[in-house]
Amino acid sequence: MGKDGSLGYLTTRLDDFVNWGRKNALWPLPFGTSCCGIEMMASLCSDYDMSRFGAEVVRFSPRQSDLLIVAGIINLKMAPVLKVVYDQMRDPKFVMSFGACASSGGIFNVYSVLQGIDTLIPVDVYVPGCPPAPEGLIHALMRLQDLVAKGETHSQKKLAAFKQKDA
Amino acid sequence: MDVRQPIATNGGDWLTKFGELWKKQLTQINESFGSSVQEVRMPPEYPTDVPIIYVQKESIIDVLKFLKEQPGFEYGFLADITATDEEIDPRFEVVYNLFSHQHKCRIRLKVRVSEGEEVPTATSIWLGANWAEREVFDMYGVKFKGHPDLRRILMDSRWVGHPLRKDYPLRGYQLFTDSEPVDPTLLE
Numbered sequence: 001m002g003k004d005g006s007l008g009y010l011t012t013r014l015d016d017f018v019n020w021g022r023k024n025a026l027w028p029l030p031f032g033t034s035c036c037g038i039e040m041m042a043s044l045c046s047d048y049d050m051s052r053f054g055a056e057v058v059r060f061s062p063r064q065s066d067l068l069i070v071a072g073i074i075n076l077k078m079a080p081v082l083k084v085v086y087d088q089m090r091d092p093k094f095v096m097s098f099g100a101c102a103s104s105g106g107i108f109n110v111y112s113v114l115q116g117i118d119t120l121i122p123v124d125v126y127v128p129g130c131p132p133a134p135e136g137l138i139h140a141l142m143r144l145q146d147l148v149a150k151g152e153t154h155s156q157k158k159l160a161a162f163k164q165k166d167a
Numbered sequence: 168m169d170v171r172q173p174i175a176t177n178g179g180d181w182l183t184k185f186g187e188l189w190k191k192q193l194t195q196i197n198e199s200f201g202s203s204v205q206e207v208r209m210p211p212e213y214p215t216d217v218p219i220i221y222v223q224k225e226s227i228i229d230v231l232k233f234l235k236e237q238p239g240f241e242y243g244f245l246a247d248i249t250a251t252d253e254e255i256d257p258r259f260e261v262v263y264n265l266f267s268h269q270h271k272c273r274i275r276l277k278v279r280v281s282e283g284e285e286v287p288t289a290t291s292i293w294l295g296a297n298w299a300e301r302e303v304f305d306m307y308g309v310k311f312k313g314h315p316d317l318r319r320i321l322m323d324s325r326w327v328g329h330p331l332r333k334d335y336p337l338r339g340y341q342l343f344t345d346s347e348p349v350d351p352t353l354l355e
């Protein structure tokens with residue numbers, strides 16, 4: 001063990017272990033702003049049951065959650081709010097863009113709607129559909145779990161780059 | 168029902184229910200405000216669901232008050248105030264939709280205004296006109312004279328232009344990544 005507390009070879013294995021824990025205990029923050037939010041609720045309920053994947057503890061405080069599910073239209077007036085919520089979440093944090101509106105503005109290509117939340121915050125997984133079926137959300141969640149396990153989400157990559165610069 | 172037949176849209180059921188009442192009311196309005204009524208569009212001659220009365224903007228408050236309080240009218244409920252951009256002169260039409268709980272019928276008033284002109288506010292008659300007029304101001308830039316608090320209501324306070332004007336670009340996005348600055352006078 002080094003003086004700075006680094007474990008050398010062991011750290012990589014430890015990271016894997018921590019990521020395994022992270023991926024199986026995601027705490028979503030449901031940012032449901034319109035119709036897609038309803039579909040997200042269905043995914044959380046007993047029929048589809050997101051708790052099978054360890055992501056059922058929904059928190060409405062950004063400080064207690066690490067997965068931001070943006071489900072619905074983000075108006076330009078809502079955009080700063082979304083940015084603040086994202087900034088308040090602690091690293092590592094993951095973002096899922098749920099539905100056409102969140103991903104690209106959807107059918108609302110007008111002056112008042114944000115054309116995709118990725119113009120504002122980094123997004124890890126996109127779910128297509130208007131609205132996507134609950135299976136879509138679950139598929140995206142599993143895909144996100146793969147990314148988290150490999151450490152390939154935006155926030156994890158940023159942290160890794162940060163660590164490398166320090167070393 | 169034969170689905171190939173065109174559906175009667177000229178007032179439909181309302182016309183049979185309220186046609187007589189509307190006619191009576193219109194003659195009364197003409198008697199009291201003859202000179203300030205510019206134009207009347209009645210179903211079924213004009214394809215509209217309720218009668219539309221164009222009023223001069225100077226007397227709109229008097230007409231609204233009359234419609235609200237006069238027995239036989241009692242349009243006590245201001246359903247909405249909105250506007251249209253006609254791209255001619257006068258450019259805007261401010262629309263007042265009224266509903267009478269007494270008679271269960273509706274009526275529509277319109278005021279033509281050019282750009283830069285002000286319409287007298289209806290907040291002295293209905294307090295609820297406050298936000299509706301703010302919305303018209305926000306979307307069309309039509310100002311209301313005597314309005315207590317004429318600020319934008321839907322768009323960001325830093326927004327430039329009025330998005331429902333016909334010359335505003337459909338995709339004229341204005342993205343602000345930080346929150347709207349709080350007006351310090353609101354905190355007092």
Ligand code: SF4
Binds near residue numbers: 034071073099100
């Ligand atoms: S993608 Fe479709 S279902 Fe989802 S919020 Fe937009 S319009 Fe509604």
